[in-house]
Amino acid sequence: MVRLTASLxxxxxxxxxxxxxxxxxxxxxxxxxxxxxxxxxIAPEQNELAGGRVVRLGRLSAAEAVAAILPLAAxxxxxxxRERVPLLANAALLEGLRIIPAGGGLPLTISTKSGExxxxxxxxxxxxxDLTWPQYGEMEGPPxxxxxxxxxxxxxxxYRDPDKNGDLPLHLRGRRAYWWTVMPDGGGVYLQVxxxxxxxxxxxxxxLETVRQALAHADSLPGTAxxxxxxxxxxxxxxxxxxxxxxxxxxxxxxxxxRPGRFFVLTGQKTFSAAADLAIMLGRHTPAxxxxxxxxxxxxxxxxxxxxxxxxxxxxxxxxxxxWMMAKDDGIRVVPVQIPVSMSGERYFAGIxxxxxxxxxxxxxxxxxxxxxxxxxxxxxxxxxxxxxREFGAVxxxxxxxxxxxxxxxxxxxxxxxxEDAIAGFExxxxxxxxxxxxxxxxxxxxxxxxxKAEARASxxxxxxxxxxxxxxxxxxxxIKELAG
Numbered sequence: 001m002v003r004l005t006a007s008l009x010x011x012x013x014x015x016x017x018x019x020x021x022x023x024x025x026x027x028x029x030x031x032x033x034x035x036x037x038x039x040x041x042i043a044p045e046q047n048e049l050a051g052g053r054v055v056r057l058g059r060l061s062a063a064e065a066v067a068a069i070l071p072l073a074a075x076x077x078x079x080x081x082r083e084r085v086p087l088l089a090n091a092a093l094l095e096g097l098r099i100i101p102a103g104g105g106l107p108l109t110i111s112t113k114s115g116e117x118x119x120x121x122x123x124x125x126x127x128x129x130d131l132t133w134p135q136y137g138e139m140e141g142p143p144x145x146x147x148x149x150x151x152x153x154x155x156x157x158x159y160r161d162p163d164k165n166g167d168l169p170l171h172l173r174g175r176r177a178y179w180w181t182v183m184p185d186g187g188g189v190y191l192q193v194x195x196x197x198x199x200x201x202x203x204x205x206x207x208l209e210t211v212r213q214a215l216a217h218a219d220s221l222p223g224t225a226x227x228x229x230x231x232x233x234x235x236x237x238x239x240x241x242x243x244x245x246x247x248x249x250x251x252x253x254x255x256x257x258x259r260p261g262r263f264f265v266l267t268g269q270k271t272f273s274a275a276a277d278l279a280i281m282l283g284r285h286t287p288a289x290x291x292x293x294x295x296x297x298x299x300x301x302x303x304x305x306x307x308x309x310x311x312x313x314x315x316x317x318x319x320x321x322x323x324w325m326m327a328k329d330d331g332i333r334v335v336p337v338q339i340p341v342s343m344s345g346e347r348y349f350a351g352i353x354x355x356x357x358x359x360x361x362x363x364x365x366x367x368x369x370x371x372x373x374x375x376x377x378x379x380x381x382x383x384x385x386x387x388x389x390r391e392f393g394a395v396x397x398x399x400x401x402x403x404x405x406x407x408x409x410x411x412x413x414x415x416x417x418x419x420e421d422a423i424a425g426f427e428x429x430x431x432x433x434x435x436x437x438x439x440x441x442x443x444x445x446x447x448x449x450x451x452x453k454a455e456a457r458a459s460x461x462x463x464x465x466x467x468x469x470x471x472x473x474x475x476x477x478x479x480i481k482e483l484a485g
Contacts, residue, residue, distance in 0.1 A: 001315065002093065002131075006074045006081075010320055011272060011297060012305040014074030017316035018129030024091035025128075025142035026106045026121040030054065032085040034342035037062040038349075039110065040138045041147035041155060049117060051150030051349040052110035057088060058099035068097045077333040079269035080296030083236075086134040089142050091123040132318075135236040135270070137175045137194075150349050160202050169353045171231060176202040180214035185360065188227030189218045196238030196246075196274040207242065211249050218257050227364055228257035229356070230282075231266040233292055237273025240303075247281045250288075260287040261365020266355055267337065271295040273303055280326050280335065289366055291339035292355045294397045299327035299335060336399030338368065340392050369401050369428065370409055378424025385428055403433045407442055419450050437467040441476060448479065457483040 002015045027043035037054040057065040066085055072093065073084030087093055094100045100107075105120040126144030133143050139155040141147030148154050151168060155175075159165065162174030162181065170181070170190055177200035180191040191214045199206045205213065218228050230250075250258055257263045265279055265288045276297045282288045302320035309316045341355045359366070369388070373381035385400070392398040410425030426443040433439050444459035460476040460483075467473075 002072045005317070006072050008074070009076060010302050011074055011076040011080045012301075012303050012318060012320040014131070014318055015315060016130070016132055016307065016318040017309075017314075018090070018092060018131060019314035019316070020127070020129065021313070022090060022092040022129035022131075023127050024123040024125050025145050026089045026091065026123055027141060027145045027147055028089050028106075028108075028121060029138065029141045029147055030086050030088050031138045031345075032066060032082045033345035033348060035344040035346055037066055037085070038345035039150075040348075041141050041149045043121075044146065044148040044154070046119065046121075047148045047150075047152070048114075049108075049110050049112060049119065050148065051345075052112040052117070053345055054108060055111050055116065056107070056109035058094060058107060060099055065099060068099060069093070072097075076297045076301045077294070079294050079334065080272065082269050083134055083272075083296055086138075086142075087131060090131075092129075129315075135272070137234060138270075139172075139175075169351050170356065171233065171353050175234060176200055178203060178207050178210050180210060180217075182217070183227065183229070183360075187364070188221075188229065189214050190229045190231065190356075192231040192234075193275075194234045196235065196240065196242055196278065198239060198242060208245060208249070211246060215249055215253060215257070219253070226257070227262055227264065227359065229264045229266065229359065230288075232271045232275050232279055233266050233268035233355075234270050235272075235275035236270055236296075237275050240274035240277050243274060243278045243281055246278060247285060250282060251285050258286045259365070260371050261289070261368060263287060264289050264291050264339075264359055264366075266290075266292045267295045267335070268293045268343070269296045272297050276301075276335070277324070277326070283335075289339060289368070290335070290337040290399075291341060291359055292337060293340070293342055294334040294337060297335075298333045300325050300332075334397050336397045338399055340395040340398045370405060373406075373413075373421060373425050373428075374409060377418075378421040381421075381428065382424055385431075400432070403429055403436060403439065406432075407438065410442065410446070414446055414449060419446065422446050423450060435466065437463040437470050440466065441470075441472055444476070444479065448483065453483045 005014045028039055029041040031038055031040045039050055039052050042050050054062040065088060069085055069088050070081055073081040075081035095102050105122050107120045110117045124145055128143035130143045139149045159175040162179050165173040175194055177195040177197050178193045183190050218226055263286060265282055267279055267290055276295045302323045304322040305318045306321050307318055339358050341358045347354050367384055369381050369385050372384050388400055406425055406429045410422045414422035423446045426446045430439040430443050440459045440463040444456045447456035447459060457480055460479050464476050
């Protein structure tokens with residue numbers, strides 16, 4: 001049944017509780033990082049294994065175990081499904097997948113700093129078959145089970161007060177619903193929102209008051225507008241009705257942090273539901289730069305889940321009730337990012353945040369192709385494009401710009417008689433999206449304006465070869481005849 005609901009590829013429709021039959025858990029939290037399966041938390045008496053990389057799990061290698069659990073993982077895309085990998089701690093699912101024998105323990109082979117270790121965990125009958133717990137922090141264990149992290153803290157209580165965790169990297173200090181602090185270099189503000197909720201019992205202020213307070217501090221910093229980092233990497237949703245009011249606070253600061261190159265939104269595979277809606281809203285209405293990994297949900301997805309219980313099995317089911325359409329193209333399964341950086345287990349346990357480092361290591365404002373083209377011209381934009389391509393070009397979910405954004409800017413430059421800069425912009429668009437007839441069509445216009453007739457004609461011909469029946473085909477055929485003389 002878990003496999004059946006997961007096959008719908010809807011992160012809000014899934015078996016939410018296995019009932020009494022699925023209430024045996026191994027005291028361990030697995031997490032799938034970019035470099036494999038790791039243990040982020042485990043029973044306190046085996047704490048020396050926290051922070052270890054899993055080599056074997058039951059009768060399978062770690063990679064085989066992940067491949068076995070993913071078809072049972074409800075998710076809107078590959079990143080959302082990765083968040084369900086912690087369900088490898090459920091005895092009933094491991095038995096059903098034949099990873100361990102019925103009633104047996106869980107043999108693990110773990111690579112630790114002191115060498116390879118082998119241990120067999122014993123399942124704990126907690127009476128709780130809840131499968132929703134993976135949406136909480138990666139340091140929290142199965143329902144009813146006490147675990148301890150590699151940082152010698154018990155979750156979630158030890159991670160609620162950021163003032164007591166100054167030895168940890170920013171992203172781990174406070175997993176309460178929301179909190180903020182000044183960046184270590186003093187040059188900006190870091191705001192972490194882990195749950196879209198009006199008021200948290202662990203915070204004296206509401207979420208709206210907290211956001212306003214953090215933004216006001218950023219406004220008060222001297223000099224040019226500083227960096228403002230909104231971290232949504234560990235936010236799996238909440239009350240989406242708050243999003244418009246939250247987004248307005250950022251939108252109205254168009255002379256401050258909502259200027260290009262200063263506002264960063266960090267996302268990851270756990271960013272889901274209402275948190276993803278907020279991120280998409282900010283991406284649409286502010287110059288937010290997305291950094292990290294794609295969210296666990298695409299632009300278009302179902303949500304607003306209702307809940308039912310199968311009366312005989314006592315299995316609870318979550319079922320989507322609404323479909324949210326945030327983009328015209330329903331085939332886009334990931335929301336791409338401008339600064340693609342993955343978190344590895346190696347860096348996570350070393351206390352390194354590569355996403356934050358990638359932002360801090362660059363100047364303010366953060367250099368982007370569109371702004372560089374507008375302000376510094378085509379040569380500078382091409383140089384930046386080549387530099388970014390060497391760093392991020394192999395990442396499939398990297399988005400330095402959208403086709404429409406660059407196309408619009410290049411036409412603006414053409415209208416301003418900055419013809420060579422416009423051509424540079426259209427050429428960058430062509431290089432980034434060579435299979436789109438529109439990029440060749442626009443480039444043909446720019447070449448024609450510059451008097452480069454042969455190149456203009458070749459561009460229009462290429463547009464027609466890609467899409468003979470495109471909506472601008474008549475114009476392209478007319479231009480080809482004119483340019484042929």
